[in-house]
Amino acid sequence: MRIGIVGCGGRMGRMLMREVLDTPGATLSGGTMRPGNPDLGKDLGTLAGLEPAGIVSTGDVDALFAASDAVIDFTTPAGTAAHAALAGRHDTALVVGTTGLAPDQQAAIDAASKTAALVQAPNMSLGVNLLLALVEDVARTLGPDVWDIEIVEMHHRHKVDAPSGTALGLGRAAAAGRGVDLAAVSDRVRDGHTGAREAGHIGFATLRGGDVVGDHTVIFAAEGERIELTHKAGSRAIFARGAVRAAIWAGGKGPGLYSMRDVLGL
Ligand SMILES: NC(=O)C1=CN([C@@H]2O[C@H](COP(=O)(O)OP(=O)(O)OC[C@H]3O[C@@H](n4cnc5c(N)ncnc54)[C@H](OP(=O)(O)O)[C@@H]3O)[C@@H](O)[C@H]2O)C=CC1
Numbered sequence: 515m516r517i518g519i520v521g522c523g524g525r526m527g528r529m530l531m532r533e534v535l536d537t538p539g540a541t542l543s544g545g546t547m548r549p550g551n552p553d554l555g556k557d558l559g560t561l562a563g564l565e566p567a568g569i570v571s572t573g574d575v576d577a578l579f580a581a582s583d584a585v586i587d588f589t590t591p592a593g594t595a596a597h598a599a600l601a602g603r604h605d606t607a608l609v610v611g612t613t614g615l616a617p618d619q620q621a622a623i624d625a626a627s628k629t630a631a632l633v634q635a636p637n638m639s640l641g642v643n644l645l646l647a648l649v650e651d652v653a654r655t656l657g658p659d660v661w662d663i664e665i666v667e668m669h670h671r672h673k674v675d676a677p678s679g680t681a682l683g684l685g686r687a688a689a690a691g692r693g694v695d696l697a698a699v700s701d702r703v704r705d706g707h708t709g710a711r712e713a714g715h716i717g718f719a720t721l722r723g724g725d726v727v728g729d730h731t732v733i734f735a736a737e738g739e740r741i742e743l744t745h746k747a748g749s750r751a752i753f754a755r756g757a758v759r760a761a762i763w764a765g766g767k768g769p770g771l772y773s774m775r776d777v778l779g780l
Pocket residue numbers: 520521522523524525526527547548551588589590592593594610611612613614635636637638639679753
Protein backbone atom coordinates (compact mmCIF):
# COMPACT_ATOMS: atom_id res chain seq x y z
CA MET A 515 0.00 0.00 0.00
CA ARG A 516 1.67 3.23 -1.21
CA ILE A 517 0.76 6.16 1.06
CA GLY A 518 1.77 9.78 0.37
CA ILE A 519 1.69 12.75 2.76
CA VAL A 520 0.88 16.30 1.63
CA GLY A 521 2.07 19.10 3.93
CA CYS A 522 4.69 16.69 5.24
CA GLY A 523 6.61 19.38 7.17
CA GLY A 524 3.68 20.28 9.45
CA ARG A 525 3.09 19.07 13.04
CA MET A 526 0.80 16.30 11.78
CA GLY A 527 2.69 15.79 8.50
CA ARG A 528 5.84 14.66 10.33
CA MET A 529 3.85 12.43 12.69
CA LEU A 530 2.03 10.85 9.71
CA MET A 531 5.29 10.02 7.89
CA ARG A 532 6.59 8.40 11.07
CA GLU A 533 3.43 6.28 11.35
CA VAL A 534 3.56 5.18 7.68
CA LEU A 535 7.26 4.25 7.99
CA ASP A 536 6.46 2.23 11.13
CA THR A 537 3.43 0.38 9.66
CA PRO A 538 4.08 -3.09 8.19
CA GLY A 539 2.63 -3.36 4.67
CA ALA A 540 2.67 0.41 4.13
CA THR A 541 5.23 2.19 1.94
CA LEU A 542 5.87 5.94 2.09
CA SER A 543 5.40 7.00 -1.55
CA GLY A 544 6.46 10.61 -0.94
CA GLY A 545 5.88 13.84 0.90
CA THR A 546 5.19 17.32 -0.44
CA MET A 547 5.86 20.85 0.80
CA ARG A 548 5.04 24.25 -0.56
CA PRO A 549 7.57 26.16 -2.70
CA GLY A 550 10.05 28.08 -0.55
CA ASN A 551 9.87 25.69 2.41
CA PRO A 552 13.46 25.43 3.77
CA ASP A 553 13.00 21.66 4.27
CA LEU A 554 12.34 20.95 0.57
CA GLY A 555 14.71 18.25 -0.71
CA LYS A 556 15.36 16.81 2.78
CA ASP A 557 15.06 13.11 3.58
CA LEU A 558 11.54 12.18 4.76
CA GLY A 559 12.77 9.72 7.40
CA THR A 560 15.02 12.39 8.90
CA LEU A 561 12.16 14.92 8.88
CA ALA A 562 10.04 12.37 10.74
CA GLY A 563 12.74 11.92 13.39
CA LEU A 564 13.71 8.43 12.18
CA GLU A 565 16.57 6.89 10.18
CA PRO A 566 16.96 8.27 6.61
CA ALA A 567 14.31 6.72 4.33
CA GLY A 568 16.13 7.36 1.03
CA ILE A 569 13.33 9.55 -0.34
CA VAL A 570 13.19 13.36 -0.20
CA SER A 571 10.42 15.97 0.07
CA THR A 572 9.30 17.60 -3.18
CA GLY A 573 6.86 20.27 -4.36
CA ASP A 574 5.24 18.07 -7.02
CA VAL A 575 1.78 17.31 -5.61
CA ASP A 576 0.44 15.97 -8.93
CA ALA A 577 3.25 13.39 -9.10
CA LEU A 578 2.57 12.35 -5.48
CA PHE A 579 -1.07 11.56 -6.28
CA ALA A 580 0.00 9.62 -9.40
CA ALA A 581 2.47 7.54 -7.35
CA SER A 582 0.16 6.75 -4.39
CA ASP A 583 -2.74 4.40 -3.62
CA ALA A 584 -3.80 6.82 -0.87
CA VAL A 585 -2.76 10.31 0.22
CA ILE A 586 -3.20 11.73 3.73
CA ASP A 587 -3.96 15.43 4.08
CA PHE A 588 -3.72 17.40 7.35
CA THR A 589 -3.00 20.85 5.91
CA THR A 590 -5.24 23.91 5.52
CA PRO A 591 -8.75 24.31 4.06
CA ALA A 592 -7.40 25.88 0.82
CA GLY A 593 -4.77 23.15 0.47
CA THR A 594 -7.32 20.41 1.11
CA ALA A 595 -9.72 21.75 -1.55
CA ALA A 596 -6.90 21.62 -4.13
CA HIS A 597 -5.81 18.13 -2.99
CA ALA A 598 -9.41 16.85 -3.23
CA ALA A 599 -9.54 17.90 -6.89
CA LEU A 600 -6.31 15.94 -7.55
CA ALA A 601 -7.69 12.87 -5.75
CA GLY A 602 -10.78 12.98 -7.96
CA ARG A 603 -8.68 13.35 -11.14
CA HIS A 604 -6.22 10.56 -10.28
CA ASP A 605 -8.80 8.28 -8.59
CA THR A 606 -6.45 8.14 -5.58
CA ALA A 607 -7.96 7.59 -2.13
CA LEU A 608 -7.69 10.66 0.13
CA VAL A 609 -7.85 10.85 3.93
CA VAL A 610 -8.77 14.36 5.09
CA GLY A 611 -8.05 15.46 8.65
CA THR A 612 -8.02 19.21 8.00
CA THR A 613 -10.62 21.20 9.96
CA GLY A 614 -12.25 24.60 9.51
CA LEU A 615 -13.40 24.12 5.91
CA ALA A 616 -15.74 26.72 4.34
CA PRO A 617 -18.76 25.46 2.37
CA ASP A 618 -17.02 25.83 -1.06
CA GLN A 619 -14.02 23.86 0.24
CA GLN A 620 -16.32 21.14 1.56
CA ALA A 621 -18.00 21.12 -1.89
CA ALA A 622 -14.62 20.25 -3.47
CA ILE A 623 -14.45 17.18 -1.20
CA ASP A 624 -18.03 16.16 -2.01
CA ALA A 625 -17.28 16.47 -5.76
CA ALA A 626 -14.07 14.39 -5.55
CA SER A 627 -15.94 11.62 -3.72
CA LYS A 628 -17.89 10.92 -6.91
CA THR A 629 -14.77 9.40 -8.49
CA ALA A 630 -12.48 8.51 -5.57
CA ALA A 631 -12.74 7.10 -2.04
CA LEU A 632 -12.41 9.89 0.55
CA VAL A 633 -12.36 9.48 4.33
CA GLN A 634 -12.99 12.72 6.23
CA ALA A 635 -13.04 13.12 10.01
CA PRO A 636 -12.25 16.07 12.30
CA ASN A 637 -10.61 13.61 14.69
CA MET A 638 -9.02 10.29 13.69
CA SER A 639 -8.52 8.90 17.23
CA LEU A 640 -10.37 5.80 18.36
CA GLY A 641 -11.34 7.48 21.65
CA VAL A 642 -13.05 10.51 20.10
CA ASN A 643 -14.92 8.36 17.59
CA LEU A 644 -16.24 6.23 20.47
CA LEU A 645 -17.14 9.46 22.28
CA LEU A 646 -19.17 10.63 19.26
CA ALA A 647 -21.34 7.52 19.48
CA LEU A 648 -21.68 7.88 23.28
CA VAL A 649 -22.68 11.54 23.05
CA GLU A 650 -25.34 10.80 20.44
CA ASP A 651 -26.81 8.06 22.68
CA VAL A 652 -26.74 10.13 25.87
CA ALA A 653 -28.32 13.15 24.13
CA ARG A 654 -31.07 10.90 22.75
CA THR A 655 -31.71 9.33 26.15
CA LEU A 656 -31.79 12.59 28.15
CA GLY A 657 -33.74 14.80 25.73
CA PRO A 658 -33.63 18.62 25.63
CA ASP A 659 -36.22 19.62 28.25
CA VAL A 660 -34.24 19.17 31.47
CA TRP A 661 -30.65 18.76 30.25
CA ASP A 662 -28.50 21.53 28.74
CA ILE A 663 -25.52 20.61 26.55
CA GLU A 664 -22.24 22.60 26.57
CA ILE A 665 -19.06 21.62 24.74
CA VAL A 666 -15.65 22.84 25.96
CA GLU A 667 -12.40 22.36 24.07
CA MET A 668 -8.78 23.34 24.66
CA HIS A 669 -5.91 23.27 22.16
CA HIS A 670 -2.34 24.55 21.77
CA ARG A 671 -1.61 28.21 21.04
CA HIS A 672 -0.93 27.60 17.31
CA LYS A 673 -4.43 26.33 16.41
CA VAL A 674 -6.13 28.66 13.92
CA ASP A 675 -9.77 27.48 13.76
CA ALA A 676 -12.44 27.61 16.47
CA PRO A 677 -14.41 25.84 17.72
CA SER A 678 -12.31 22.80 16.86
CA GLY A 679 -13.59 20.44 14.18
CA THR A 680 -13.99 17.81 16.89
CA ALA A 681 -16.10 20.11 19.09
CA LEU A 682 -18.37 20.80 16.12
CA GLY A 683 -18.52 17.05 15.37
CA LEU A 684 -19.53 16.39 19.00
CA GLY A 685 -22.17 19.10 18.64
CA ARG A 686 -23.50 17.43 15.48
CA ALA A 687 -23.62 14.08 17.31
CA ALA A 688 -25.55 15.63 20.22
CA ALA A 689 -27.93 17.39 17.81
CA ALA A 690 -28.46 14.13 15.88
CA GLY A 691 -29.34 12.40 19.18
CA ARG A 692 -31.97 15.06 19.76
CA GLY A 693 -33.17 14.92 16.14
CA VAL A 694 -32.32 18.59 15.41
CA ASP A 695 -29.98 20.46 13.07
CA LEU A 696 -26.92 21.81 14.92
CA ALA A 697 -26.90 25.04 12.87
CA ALA A 698 -30.36 25.92 14.23
CA VAL A 699 -29.44 25.48 17.90
CA SER A 700 -25.72 26.24 18.32
CA ASP A 701 -24.40 29.11 20.48
CA ARG A 702 -20.80 29.40 19.30
CA VAL A 703 -20.01 32.74 20.97
CA ARG A 704 -21.27 34.44 24.13
CA ASP A 705 -20.20 37.96 25.10
CA GLY A 706 -21.83 40.80 27.03
CA HIS A 707 -25.51 40.79 28.05
CA THR A 708 -26.51 37.56 26.34
CA GLY A 709 -29.82 36.97 28.14
CA ALA A 710 -30.63 33.64 29.74
CA ARG A 711 -29.67 30.38 28.08
CA GLU A 712 -32.18 29.18 25.50
CA ALA A 713 -33.62 25.71 26.13
CA GLY A 714 -32.49 23.12 23.58
CA HIS A 715 -29.41 25.10 22.50
CA ILE A 716 -25.92 23.57 22.36
CA GLY A 717 -23.17 25.91 23.59
CA PHE A 718 -19.46 25.96 22.71
CA ALA A 719 -16.48 27.36 24.63
CA THR A 720 -12.96 27.55 23.21
CA LEU A 721 -9.69 27.71 25.18
CA ARG A 722 -6.21 28.13 23.62
CA GLY A 723 -2.80 27.86 25.27
CA GLY A 724 0.59 26.19 25.53
CA ASP A 725 1.10 22.84 23.88
CA VAL A 726 -2.26 21.16 24.66
CA VAL A 727 -2.73 18.48 21.97
CA GLY A 728 -6.53 18.46 22.23
CA ASP A 729 -9.04 18.20 25.11
CA HIS A 730 -12.81 17.93 24.61
CA THR A 731 -15.59 17.75 27.22
CA VAL A 732 -19.30 17.43 26.57
CA ILE A 733 -21.29 18.60 29.62
CA PHE A 734 -24.89 17.55 30.16
CA ALA A 735 -26.20 19.88 32.90
CA ALA A 736 -29.53 19.63 34.71
CA GLU A 737 -30.77 21.10 37.99
CA GLY A 738 -28.90 19.34 40.79
CA GLU A 739 -26.66 17.11 38.66
CA ARG A 740 -24.20 17.10 35.78
CA ILE A 741 -22.67 14.47 33.47
CA GLU A 742 -19.30 15.22 31.83
CA LEU A 743 -17.82 13.09 29.04
CA THR A 744 -14.17 13.95 28.39
CA HIS A 745 -11.47 12.91 25.93
CA LYS A 746 -7.86 14.09 26.31
CA ALA A 747 -5.27 13.52 23.61
CA GLY A 748 -1.80 12.96 25.07
CA SER A 749 0.00 12.70 21.71
CA ARG A 750 -0.62 13.43 18.03
CA ALA A 751 0.33 9.79 17.38
CA ILE A 752 -3.31 8.78 18.04
CA PHE A 753 -4.48 10.89 15.09
CA ALA A 754 -1.71 9.57 12.81
CA ARG A 755 -2.50 5.96 13.75
CA GLY A 756 -6.15 6.45 12.85
CA ALA A 757 -5.30 8.25 9.60
CA VAL A 758 -2.97 5.47 8.37
CA ARG A 759 -5.62 2.89 9.28
CA ALA A 760 -8.14 4.93 7.25
CA ALA A 761 -5.76 5.15 4.27
CA ILE A 762 -5.29 1.36 4.20
CA TRP A 763 -9.08 0.86 4.55
CA ALA A 764 -9.88 3.41 1.80
CA GLY A 765 -7.40 1.82 -0.63
CA GLY A 766 -9.85 -1.05 -1.10
CA LYS A 767 -13.02 1.03 -1.37
CA GLY A 768 -14.98 2.40 -4.33
CA PRO A 769 -15.84 6.11 -4.73
CA GLY A 770 -17.66 7.73 -1.83
CA LEU A 771 -17.30 10.00 1.18
CA TYR A 772 -16.65 7.91 4.31
CA SER A 773 -16.20 8.80 7.98
CA MET A 774 -13.88 7.45 10.64
CA ARG A 775 -16.90 5.77 12.17
CA ASP A 776 -17.18 3.79 8.88
CA VAL A 777 -13.49 2.85 9.08
CA LEU A 778 -13.77 1.71 12.70
CA GLY A 779 -17.18 0.06 12.24
CA LEU A 780 -18.75 2.14 15.05
N1 LIG B 1 -8.57 15.03 12.04
C1 LIG B 1 -7.66 14.93 13.03
O1 LIG B 1 -7.54 13.88 13.71
C2 LIG B 1 -6.75 16.09 13.28
C3 LIG B 1 -6.84 17.21 12.53
N2 LIG B 1 -5.92 18.22 12.64
C4 LIG B 1 -6.04 19.30 11.68
O2 LIG B 1 -4.99 19.18 10.73
C5 LIG B 1 -4.65 20.46 10.22
C6 LIG B 1 -3.14 20.67 10.32
O3 LIG B 1 -2.75 20.73 11.65
P1 LIG B 1 -1.21 20.88 12.06
O4 LIG B 1 -0.40 19.79 11.49
O5 LIG B 1 -1.19 21.11 13.52
O6 LIG B 1 -0.85 22.26 11.31
P2 LIG B 1 0.57 22.81 10.80
O7 LIG B 1 0.38 24.28 10.64
O8 LIG B 1 1.67 22.29 11.64
O9 LIG B 1 0.73 22.14 9.35
C7 LIG B 1 0.02 22.54 8.23
C8 LIG B 1 0.73 22.04 6.99
O10 LIG B 1 -0.04 22.40 5.85
C9 LIG B 1 0.82 22.99 4.88
N3 LIG B 1 0.05 23.96 4.07
C10 LIG B 1 -0.38 25.17 4.43
N4 LIG B 1 -1.10 25.73 3.42
C11 LIG B 1 -1.09 24.84 2.40
C12 LIG B 1 -1.62 24.84 1.09
N5 LIG B 1 -2.33 25.88 0.61
N6 LIG B 1 -1.40 23.76 0.31
C13 LIG B 1 -0.70 22.69 0.77
N7 LIG B 1 -0.16 22.64 2.01
C14 LIG B 1 -0.36 23.69 2.81
C15 LIG B 1 1.91 23.68 5.71
O11 LIG B 1 3.03 23.88 4.92
P3 LIG B 1 3.99 25.15 5.17
O12 LIG B 1 4.78 24.78 6.38
O13 LIG B 1 4.79 25.22 3.93
O14 LIG B 1 3.10 26.34 5.39
C16 LIG B 1 2.12 22.65 6.80
O15 LIG B 1 3.00 21.64 6.38
C17 LIG B 1 -5.51 21.45 11.01
O16 LIG B 1 -6.65 21.77 10.25
C18 LIG B 1 -5.90 20.68 12.26
O17 LIG B 1 -7.09 21.14 12.85
C19 LIG B 1 -4.90 18.14 13.53
C20 LIG B 1 -4.76 17.07 14.33
C21 LIG B 1 -5.69 15.95 14.31
